[in-house]
Amino acid sequence: MNTPDDVVKLNRSYTILISLIVALGGFLLGFDSAVISGAVKGITVYFEMTEWMLGFSVGCVVFGAMAGNLMAGPLADRFGRKKVLIIVAALFTISATWSAFATGYTEFIIARIIGGIGIGGAILIAPIYIAEIAPPKLRGSLVSFNQLNIVIGISVAYFSNYFLVNIEGESWRWMLGVEAIPAAIYFLSLFAVPKSPRWLIQKTGNEEIAQKTLAKIGGEEYAKSTVSEIQRGLAKKETKGKLSDFFKSRYATIMIIAFGIAFFQQITGINAVFYYAPTIFEQAGGSTDSSFLQAIVVGLTNLVFTLVAMWLIDRLGRKPLLLIGTTFMTIALLMAAYAFNNATYDFSEKTLSKIDNKELNMVLNDFQGKSFESQAALFEAVEPKLEGSQFLDFKRNQITNFIQINATLVLIAILLYVASFAISLGPVMWTLLSEIFPSKIKGIAISVVGFFNSLVSFSVTQIFPWELSNLGPTITFAIYALLSFCAMLFVYKFVIETKGRTLEEVEELLIRK
Incomplete structure (x- = not known):
């Protein structure tokens, strides 16, 4: 017979295992x-892309994510979270395989x-599923698995690229x-998830199956009390919010904060x-190998400081971190x-x-022995001498051979x-969005703001x-x-601090304002 501690440990392990499986969607x-x-x-070389074609081939993932954002919620409500996650896993598999074997630009984009549709579904449904299945005491840490896995996925992608870049032939396919x-x-593992x-x-x-799953998580008493709580929630459930609610003046402050943070999270570049890290380091004169290695460091930095943010967000607060x-x-x-800029x-014998x-x-x-103080001056001199x-x-491809720059400063x-x-x-944007919206409009509001966030992201990558x-890295980084x-x-003028406040207190404060 198990002791109470054994039961808790067993239930905790089961819940963590399920959450980790589902959070693989964040990794992908x-x-x-x-x-x-x-x-x-x-x-770029294989499909003979222009700058705009390249921008779209990279940014179209975000374009697909916007469609995934809009479709995932209603589909998950109708057919269930598990079925939608299985579809998401299938989309990731199809996208990866097809992208690797694509022979035409159009099919590559498709x-x-x-894959973008899969991203849009994963970013919404995986945390929803984990939040719905996790006991209250574990909910915060288990939902954070998804955000952490996203960052780990970014880091692993940089590692993978570094080890595959020198494969003979078309390494980009690998x-x-x-x-x-x-x-x-992920696709196969999801069939084991309740x-x-x-x-x-x-x-x-179907309370019987629900109660069996909940019993595996926290025991029979936990299952009964949770089922009763869900039923009480259904009995007093508010009418769902509508899109027209966004235009009510009482929500104006909330919408300014939400859309403002969603805009600045992506427009700052x-x-x-993330999408062009090796390209940026090559612009700073790095070799292909060193630029891929530096991209790995970028991924690891992102991972470490995401962990720092998870530790600080409830200690220091949202606004100070922002x-x-x-x-x-x-x-x-x-x-x-x-x-x-410096x-x-x-143009020397060595660089030429x-x-x-x-x-x-x-x-x-013809330019041997000459030196140019800016990219604009260089282009002005070179363009008349060359065909389109x-x-x-x-x-x-060639400009990086001539640049003399403080590459260490660029990396830092x-x-x-x-x-x-x-x-x-x-991380703070998503925490704020989950806190500032009243429950009546929370679902539809997060979907709309998430869609807007993806739209801004698509514009930046495009x-x-x-x-x-055309503008050069100096002006580009100055704009950002x-x-x-x-x-x-x-943030200083509009964002309020939500740390230590109940959701009801946050709602009252924002609507009163």
Whole structure:
């Protein structure tokens, strides 16, 4: 016979195991988002992409995620969380496999969008399922598994890219295709996961199966009391909020905070850094191997400081973390802009020897012995000498051979930026959104704000390659620094502190304002 401690340990282990299986969706989300960073150069050459085509091929995942955001909630309510998660796992598997074998630009985009739909479903449904199945004392830590797994997925993607980049042939296919392995494991593992007890009672009325699942989690008494609590909640459930509720003046302050934070979380450029990390480091003159290695450091920094944020958020508070994070994001981006602004572009026998295109080399030899103080001056001098395709090749692939820059400062700036984001706008936004919305409109409000957040993310990733090629890294990072400074001002003026307040107190405070 088990002692009470044995029972608690057994139930805790069972719940943690289920949560870890479901949270694999977060791992795949993070992996899928970051893995494209290593494939950028390969797919650009293979599919002969322009800057806008490249931007869309990277950002279309976010485009798919927006569709996933809109579809996942209603489908999960109708067919159950478990079934939707199984579909999500299948989408990840299909996307990874198809992306790896794609031979045309259009089918590559379709494959990536399919993965994006999976991302949109995973980011909403995995935490909902975990929250519904977890006992109250474990709920916070178990739901955080999903966010932690997203960050781990990003880090593993950078590691994977580093080890696969030197494979002979088209290494980008291996980078994208390897995701099919964890996706298939996720798909098969989900069949061992029970259906959400709350969904069973709310949608099917099947209390018997729900009670069996709850008994495995916390014992018979826990199962009975939880079923009774769910039934009481159903009996007094409020009418669901509608889209028109957003326009009520009483919710104005809440909407300003929600849409403002959702806007600044993405417009400050975080996904541009995650999706194009090796490209940025190559712009700073790094070799392919070193740029992929530096991307790994970016992923590990993101992981470590996400853990720091999880530890600080209930100790230091939401607003202080946001103010600290946005301040140092601004400083970091200004450092990156400063480093690129002070770079020079030198044409010497040594740098010219790195150009393997003989025709291009012959034209550029006219500049031997010259040095340019800015990228704009360099482009102004070089463009008239080159044909359109040659100039495009020069901007994308050859310019890094001539840059003389403080690469250490660039690396420090990017790491500081990622660390600052990871303790602030990254995790705090979702915590705030779960706290500031009244229960009546919480479901639909988070979906709409999440959709808006994805739309801003798509815009950033779409434009970034064009910015880097046409505006140059100095102006690009300066723009993001300005936006980060605006984010800091927004937080200072509009965001309230929710630490230590009940949800009812937060609601009363915001609606009264």
